Amino acid sequence: MTKIIMHGCNGRMGQVITGLCKEDENVEIVAGIDVVDNRDNGYPVFTDIDTCDVEADVIIDFAAAVAVDKLLDYAKNKNIPVVLCTTGLSPNQINKVVETSKDVAILKSANMSLGINTIMKLLKEAANVFAPAGFDIEIVEKHHNQKVDAPSGTALALADSINEARAGEYEYIYDRSQVRKKRDKKELGISAVRGGTIVGEHEVIFAGVDEVIEIKHTAYSKSVFAKGAIEAAKFLAGKPSGMYDMADVIG
Numbered sequence: 001m002t003k004i005i006m007h008g009c010n011g012r013m014g015q016v017i018t019g020l021c022k023e024d025e026n027v028e029i030v031a032g033i034d035v036v037d038n039r040d041n042g043y044p045v046f047t048d049i050d051t052c053d054v055e056a057d058v059i060i061d062f063a064a065a066v067a068v069d070k071l072l073d074y075a076k077n078k079n080i081p082v083v084l085c086t087t088g089l090s091p092n093q094i095n096k097v098v099e100t101s102k103d104v105a106i107l108k109s110a111n112m113s114l115g116i117n118t119i120m121k122l123l124k125e126a127a128n129v130f131a132p133a134g135f136d137i138e139i140v141e142k143h144h145n146q147k148v149d150a151p152s153g154t155a156l157a158l159a160d161s162i163n164e165a166r167a168g169e170y171e172y173i174y175d176r177s178q179v180r181k182k183r184d185k186k187e188l189g190i191s192a193v194r195g196g197t198i199v200g201e202h203e204v205i206f207a208g209v210d211e212v213i214e215i216k217h218t219a220y221s222k223s224v225f226a227k228g229a230i231e232a233a234k235f236l237a238g239k240p241s242g243m244y245d246m247a248d249v250i251g
Contacts, residue, residue: 002237003030005056005080007049007071008063009041010034013085016226017060018042027230030054033063033071049074056080057237060229065089072100081105081236083229085112087153098243107236107244110157112228115217116202117246120158122215123204124165131166135208136183142193142201150192154202159188162204 004021008014009032018041021027031054032045039045046052049070058081061071065088075082084097084106097106111117131137141155151174163170170188183189200219205212219225228246235249 002027002234003056004233005059006032007059007061009045010039013062013226016223020226020230030056058233060233061086068093072096076100076103079104081239083232083236084108085229101243102241104241105236105239107232109246111154112225114228116154117250119215119217120161123161127162127165130206135206138189138205140191140203142198144197145194151190155190158204159190
């Protein structure tokens with residue numbers, strides 16, 4: 001049984017994870033951390049992480065960037081691994097994550113979905129087949145109309161997987177509207193669509209002569225990220241200090 005502290009337990013993702021953990025006999029949320037304690041979660045909730053005295057195997061974090069520094073200090077002092085899902089960290093915070101990982105295990109990933117991370121693994125193999133054969137590569141990502149950044153971090157992570165396999169030979173192109181010329185073979189186009197309530201859709205296109213291969217992932221709800229975080233927590237519990245990501249979880 002993996003015992004979890006849910007950091008950001010009363011947020012949207014915290015509540016999704018809480019619900020999923022109740023259905024998983026291999027995990028238990030033993031405490032929650034949130035700035036407000038206004039829900040009956042079935043476990044104690046602490047508004048100040050430093051007052052949490054509940055023993056746990058791992059922390060899942062889906063909170064706000066402003067709370068990450070205190071979380072890292074707590075994890076280091078208590079020697080509890082962290083599945084770090086909060087985004088928008090500053091360069092200084094990212095440096096602190098790396099420094100803290102020297103003392104405690106931290107898993108950080110651009111996307112917690114098991115599907116996306118499996119696709120990232122597959123893309124490395126696909127790129128080494130299709131790139132030498134002259135296929136053009138494009139990525140199209142779609143998200144809801146409230147998302148403020150573009151392209152998505154996941155789209156960039158997919159592109160990085162391809163570029164890593166190809167020794168960095170591709171240049172990322174985000175906009176062709178100001179340039180009138182044929183597509184360069186070493187371009188990797190990344191396009192963003194924003195509309196409605198699209199949770200997340202990512203499509204990688206390998207376009208060759210007379211054939212097109214498409215690898216696509218669609219998230220229909222945020223539960224796919226919650227499920228990935230829970231699997232990451234199971235994996236990380238008991239691990240030695242260091243930086244981990246979802247690639248380690250899927251093996």
